[in-house]
Amino acid sequence: MNLNCTPAEEAFRRQVRDFFENEYPRDLLDKVRNGDILGRADHIRSQRALQSRGWLAIGWPQEHGGPGWDATRRYVFEEEMDRAGVPHLLPMAILYVAPVIYTFGSTDQRRRWLPDILESRSLWAQGYSEPEAGSDLASLRFRAERDGDHYVLNGTKIWTSYAQWADWIFCLARTSKEPRKQQGISFICVEMSSPGITLHPIISIDGLHHLNRIEFKDVRVPVTNRIGEEGRGWDYALFLLQAERLSYAHVARKKQDLKQLQRLAAKLPSDHDGSMLDDASFARKIAACEVQVDVLEISVLRVLTASTTVSAAEVSGLKIFATETAQRITELYVELAGRSVAPWPDRHLVGWRDLAPGVPDFAAPWTASYLFERAQSIYGGATEVQKNIIWKAIGR
Numbered sequence: 215m216n217l218n219c220t221p222a223e224e225a226f227r228r229q230v231r232d233f234f235e236n237e238y239p240r241d242l243l244d245k246v247r248n249g250d251i252l253g254r255a256d257h258i259r260s261q262r263a264l265q266s267r268g269w270l271a272i273g274w275p276q277e278h279g280g281p282g283w284d285a286t287r288r289y290v291f292e293e294e295m296d297r298a299g300v301p302h303l304l305p306m307a308i309l310y311v312a313p314v315i316y317t318f319g320s321t322d323q324r325r326r327w328l329p330d331i332l333e334s335r336s337l338w339a340q341g342y343s344e345p346e347a348g349s350d351l352a353s354l355r356f357r358a359e360r361d362g363d364h365y366v367l368n369g370t371k372i373w374t375s376y377a378q379w380a381d382w383i384f385c386l387a388r389t390s391k392e393p394r395k396q397q398g399i400s401f402i403c404v405e406m407s408s409p410g411i412t413l414h415p416i417i418s419i420d421g422l423h424h425l426n427r428i429e430f431k432d433v434r435v436p437v438t439n440r441i442g443e444e445g446r447g448w449d450y451a452l453f454l455l456q457a458e459r460l461s462y463a464h465v466a467r468k469k470q471d472l473k474q475l476q477r478l479a480a481k482l483p484s485d486h487d488g489s490m491l492d493d494a495s496f497a498r499k500i501a502a503c504e505v506q507v508d509v510l511e512i513s514v515l516r517v518l519t520a521s522t523t524v525s526a527a528e529v530s531g532l533k534i535f536a537t538e539t540a541q542r543i544t545e546l547y548v549e550l551a552g553r554s555v556a557p558w559p560d561r562h563l564v565g566w567r568d569l570a571p572g573v574p575d576f577a578a579p580w581t582a583s584y585l586f587e588r589a590q591s592i593y594g595g596a597t598e599v600q601k602n603i604i605w606k607a608i609g610r
């Protein structure tokens with residue numbers, strides 16, 4: 215594998231870097247750098263800034279509004295995006311449901327939903343999990359009963375990320391009872407403003423509102439909101455999950471995080487002489503983590519440039535490794551923050567830094583990340599379940 219870019223790719227890299235340095239909204243980069251909390255409007259502004267160049271939907275085919283880049287250009291772009299410190303994309307529309315819409319949706323559905331997603335006029339949420347259907351998703355009980363040219367939806371979805379910001383939610387719903395539980399499931403898109411939907415916030419361990427429980431009571435949805443065939447939703451759900459699990463790597467962001475960790479460690483005194491970076495034990499941990507990120511990078515590049523379809527087991531392996539690496543980085547930050555992780559100010563408050571004098575600025579956001587990143591072993595499919603997928607593939 216040749217990791218060197220061609221002169222044309224390097225020119226492309228400079229063009230992208232120039233955009234982030236000179237055109238992209240600086241205040242958003244400052245917010246991310248300062249560990250401030252971003253709201254819906256911030257994310258929309260960020261996505262629209264990318265789309266002003268046609269650079270939001272980088273994985274979509276050109277005919278549907280993607281830039282038509284090859285794997286290397288996509289990788290270079292994501293590297294530059296993470297290097298600049300751009301807020302993460304809200305993935306549910308751009309990365310998850312849009313490929314389902316342009317691959318399995320009708321022409322009408324593409325026309326209806328894709329332009330709004332591209333312009334961030336509509337945000338989406340993912341309605342897969344239920345109180346008793348997570349790892350064993352196919353046992354879901356959420357019902358969609360046919361009533362003329364509508365479905366009537368009843369049931370509960372849970373752990374629904376950013377549903378409080380969403381205009382639409384894509385749901386897996388049982389449209390018939392079949393002998394195999396994976397059968398009889400359909401993929402249905404619902405407007406969040408529909409009568410009968412009630413949203414209950416769930417506050418996570420980091421004190422923030424990422425998650426929700428959503429009750430559906432007799433929610434009427436036109437049949438034309440179903441993507442693909444009735445009863446074939448499980449196939450579309452798995453197609454989407456592959457994309458979701460591949461989206462977690464964020465290699466360039468991890469590299470930046472490790473560089474910043476080193477800069478901070480060079481400034482903070484250790485219990486012995488010198489800085490934390492002079493501490494052999496801590497320096498060794500950073501080095502081991504750098505190797506881990508390098509291995510992740512090579513693994514991601516292998517998948518991106520693979521000539522054959524990537525297997526579910528490979529995707530699962532990558533998800534586990536990306537998760538462990540992300541969690542390890544947050545652990546190193548918490549170790550560096552040491553005692554400072556204890557006073558933990560509410561970052562919604564203006565001037566939150568002044569509430570904990572003497573505490574380094576990075577301590578609060580990174581303590582929050584440390585706590586929330588534990589969830590990466592769960593969302594998108596728990597680590598144990600990914601190991602089962604790998605084991606089944608090896609056993610064959």
Ligand SMILES: Cc1cc2nc3c(=O)[nH]c(=O)nc-3n(C[C@H](O)[C@H](O)[C@H](O)COP(=O)(O)OP(=O)(O)OC[C@H]3O[C@@H](n4cnc5c(N)ncnc54)[C@H](O)[C@@H]3O)c2cc1C
Binds near residue numbers: 340343345347598602
């Ligand atoms: C931060 C966060 C964001 C999320 N966002 C969304 C979202 O936007 N939309 C959405 O639909 N869902 C979302 N989820 C839900 C997520 O997909 C589920 O939590 C996940 O699939 C696990 O399901 P569960 O919570 O029901 O746990 P369970 O399935 O009950 O699992 C509990 C434990 O048992 C283990 N386990 C279960 N089955 C097996 C097995 N066969 N072998 C070995 N171990 C097993 C699991 O690994 C886990 O440790 C989110 C979750 C989190 C934490």
